[in-house]
Amino acid sequence: MLPLFYFQDKVMGNMSPTVQVEGQVGRVVLSGQFDFSAHREFRQVCETLIADPAVKEVLVDFQNVNYLDSSALGMLLLLKEKIGAVNKSLALVNCRDTVKQVLEIACFGKIFTIR
Amino acid sequence: MRILVVDDTEAVLLLISRFVEALGHVAIPARDGGEAIRVWREARPDLVLMDMMMPVVSGPEAAATIKSEAGETWVPIVFVTGIGEESRLAEAIEQGADDYINKPVNLRVLEAKLKAFQRTLELNRKVREQSAKLADYYARAEEEKRVVQHLMEQMVNAERLSDAQLEYWLSPAESLSGDMIAAARTPGQVLHLMLADGIGHGLTAALNVLPLTQPFYSMTEKGYAIPDILIEMSKKVRQVLPVGRFVAVVLIAIDEAGGCVEVWNGGMPTVLAAGDDGQVCHRWRSRHLPLGITPTQDIDVRTERYYFAAPGSVVVYSDGLTEARRGDGQSFGIDRLLEVLQQPVPARLGALQGALEGHMAGAAHHDDISLVLAHFGARLRKTVEPAGGASFDLAAFLGNAELAWRYGLQLGAAELKYINTVPFMMSFVNEIDALAAHQSDVFLMLSELFANALDHGLLHLDPALKQQADGMERYLAARQAGLAALESGSIDIELAGLRADGRDVLRVRVRDSGTGFDRPRTAGQPGTGLALVQALCEQLIFPGSGNEAIAYYSLNPLPVTA
Numbered sequence: 043m044l045p046l047f048y049f050q051d052k053v054m055g056n057m058s059p060t061v062q063v064e065g066q067v068g069r070v071v072l073s074g075q076f077d078f079s080a081h082r083e084f085r086q087v088c089e090t091l092i093a094d095p096a097v098k099e100v101l102v103d104f105q106n107v108n109y110l111d112s113s114a115l116g117m118l119l120l121l122k123e124k125i126g127a128v129n130k131s132l133a134l135v136n137c138r139d140t141v142k143q144v145l146e147i148a149c150f151g152k153i154f155t156i157r
Numbered sequence: 158m159r160i161l162v163v164d165d166t167e168a169v170l171l172l173i174s175r176f177v178e179a180l181g182h183v184a185i186p187a188r189d190g191g192e193a194i195r196v197w198r199e200a201r202p203d204l205v206l207m208d209m210m211m212p213v214v215s216g217p218e219a220a221a222t223i224k225s226e227a228g229e230t231w232v233p234i235v236f237v238t239g240i241g242e243e244s245r246l247a248e249a250i251e252q253g254a255d256d257y258i259n260k261p262v263n264l265r266v267l268e269a270k271l272k273a274f275q276r277t278l279e280l281n282r283k284v285r286e287q288s289a290k291l292a293d294y295y296a297r298a299e300e301e302k303r304v305v306q307h308l309m310e311q312m313v314n315a316e317r318l319s320d321a322q323l324e325y326w327l328s329p330a331e332s333l334s335g336d337m338i339a340a341a342r343t344p345g346q347v348l349h350l351m352l353a354d355g356i357g358h359g360l361t362a363a364l365n366v367l368p369l370t371q372p373f374y375s376m377t378e379k380g381y382a383i384p385d386i387l388i389e390m391s392k393k394v395r396q397v398l399p400v401g402r403f404v405a406v407v408l409i410a411i412d413e414a415g416g417c418v419e420v421w422n423g424g425m426p427t428v429l430a431a432g433d434d435g436q437v438c439h440r441w442r443s444r445h446l447p448l449g450i451t452p453t454q455d456i457d458v459r460t461e462r463y464y465f466a467a468p469g470s471v472v473v474y475s476d477g478l479t480e481a482r483r484g485d486g487q488s489f490g491i492d493r494l495l496e497v498l499q500q501p502v503p504a505r506l507g508a509l510q511g512a513l514e515g516h517m518a519g520a521a522h523h524d525d526i527s528l529v530l531a532h533f534g535a536r537l538r539k540t541v542e543p544a545g546g547a548s549f550d551l552a553a554f555l556g557n558a559e560l561a562w563r564y565g566l567q568l569g570a571a572e573l574k575y576i577n578t579v580p581f582m583m584s585f586v587n588e589i590d591a592l593a594a595h596q597s598d599v600f601l602m603l604s605e606l607f608a609n610a611l612d613h614g615l616l617h618l619d620p621a622l623k624q625q626a627d628g629m630e631r632y633l634a635a636r637q638a639g640l641a642a643l644e645s646g647s648i649d650i651e652l653a654g655l656r657a658d659g660r661d662v663l664r665v666r667v668r669d670s671g672t673g674f675d676r677p678r679t680a681g682q683p684g685t686g687l688a689l690v691q692a693l694c695e696q697l698i699f700p701g702s703g704n705e706a707i708a709y710y711s712l713n714p715l716p717v718t719a
Contacts, residue, residue, distance in 0.1 A: 078357060111357075111524070112354070112355075112357060112405070113356055115356065115403075116356045116357075116401040116402060116403065117401065119403070119450060120401035123400050123401070146443070147405075147424060147426060147443045147476070148424045148443070148446065148447060149423070149424060149443055149444065149445055149446045149447075150446070152446055152451075153446065153450065
């Protein structure tokens with residue numbers, strides 16, 4: 043049987059992030075493959091949360107992400123920088139094993155809250 | 158539009174020309190096929206409205222010429238046909254005419270057709286402009302790539318990668334690799350190896366790894382250790398890369414003489430040490446963030462050491478290898494790599510390439526792939542022949558010798574804490590012509606004599622500690638603690654060139670402010686640092702209370718390189 047992500051890649055195409063705001067928490071829900079092709083959309087949704095004065099905490103939700111590459115790590119670093127500049131907090135949540143492994147190899151636990 | 162109107166009947170020519178002009182176009186008249194071709198060559202109209210049956214050169218013949226001369230430019234040709242010309246019309250359209258309109262000309266239809274052609278011409282013009290622009294971009298990108306590729310090749314220095322101790326494989330996903338492999342040796346013959354993986358791939362990834370090469374090569378050549386090189390690399394990367402860009406790096410030092418592999422892994426896959434039997438005997442997991450993320454002063458440059466007792470290979474690779482995914486989504490994975498290690502050492506790289514090829518089954522890998530196998534333990538200690546071969550009378554030489562040059566240095570306790578003395582002096586050694594061929598020996602003598610003065614003269618470390626199991630780690634920890642606590646004391650180092658009868662001798666003097674030892678330390682245990690110095694030089698003496706060492710090293714004849 044083919045792995046699930048194969049079908050997601052082929053059928054769903056590249057991820058398109060969605061945003062949910064509940065009170066002070068803004069959640070960016072990613073799905074599919076998080077790589078350079080998600081660059082523009084990811085930046086756009088993050089900017090809406092950064093600009094929203096009601097949002098104090100941004101969560102990047104990896105629930106439906108099956109793969110991320112080094113460009114994705116770069117995007118997270120950029121986001122961290124921007125969030126820090128407006129004094130909001132940031133956390134990476136719902137990381138599956140494959141995602142967790144990549145974050146671990148890059149030692150991102152040292153500079154990101156991961157839960 | 159500028160429209161070439163061709164007809165041998167004056168009335169029709171006039172009618173169509175007037176009508177076309179009434180629609181706001183420019184009409185250029187011609188009365189037969191031959192004239193049509195001449196006018197076309199001069200005026201280059203946008204569209205041709207042409208009668209089929211004409212004297213001299215017929216419509217279809219003129220059309221074929223115009224089409225072939227127009228080349229890439231699209232010039233729509235519309236035939237104006239009378240009854241009975243259908244068979245020729247089909248042929249003409251097959252040969253490249255674009256449309257036709259029946260005689261007598263219905264002006265309403267002609268107007269509609271001209272409008273349609275104008276729209277298509279406009280579209281055509283835009284596409285051509287864009288494709289010209291694209292071609293420009295493409296050419297420029299190719300040129301940039303060519304330049305960067307050249308730069309990379311220069312900086313990576315494949316020459317040094319052809320080291321007998323190394324096997325490597327680099328397969329970029331695009332023409333430029335974001336993975337970089339570099340290797341160089343310190344003056345003391347420690348092999349330094351770097352594998353770096355820049356974020357993404359292609360041009361920007363390649364640019365990310367470029368800043369690493371210069372500190373890697375120049376500092377390795379001067380004899381700096383991995384932590385010092387890392388700090389410099391981090392500074393460079395922080396200086397040139399924007400936020401969000403970083404480079405995962407593994408730095409490895411293989412010291413054959415010391416029997417030690419030292420690794421710093423920042424964001425790369427786990428580095429393995431595998432014995433010749435294929436068993437993994439040590440793992441270096443990524444313990445640090447890639448370079449470029451944290452400010453340099455916050456970087457933890459501590460390395461992890463592995464002391465080997467049997468020969469084997471260090472296996473280091475980029476994630477492009479294990480993540481190489483074929484059509485059905487299957488990754489190459491770590492297990493296949495471990496399997497390859499079961500092969501005998503010389504067959505491992507080939508087996509791995511074969512395994513990956515088999516796995517990918519013709520599909521292209523999406524990320525740069527690199528792998529290095531660095532072998533260790535082949536010779537457990539550098540064997541050194543006594544210098545000079547036929548020895549000469551050193552005492553007589555010293556009686557006649559005059560001082561050609563002298564270079565001295567004194568470091569106090571505070572300076573000893575932060576100055577990496579031996580590499581610092583090596584930059585001088587490299588400048589003296591007479592010493593150039595002896596760099597490696599001079600580095601070894603300086604390192605050993607300096608370590609002797611610092612470790613035993615000033616820090617009173619117990620040399621016996623090194624001989625115990627895991628003693629080396631404790632020894633290094635004790636040295637670090639001792640150095641941090643050091644408040645007084647100094648070390649004097651002096652290099653001097655002595656010359657007599659066309660012979661050159663280097664004198665290396667190292668003196669510490671410690672109390673020394675009672676009995677002359679004429680020779681260390683076999684295999685220790687001082688024994689190595691003794692083997693390298695003509696004479697090693699410890700005058701006074703034992704806090705001073707003087708080595709005389711013959712600069713001619715040249716040493717036989719191993």
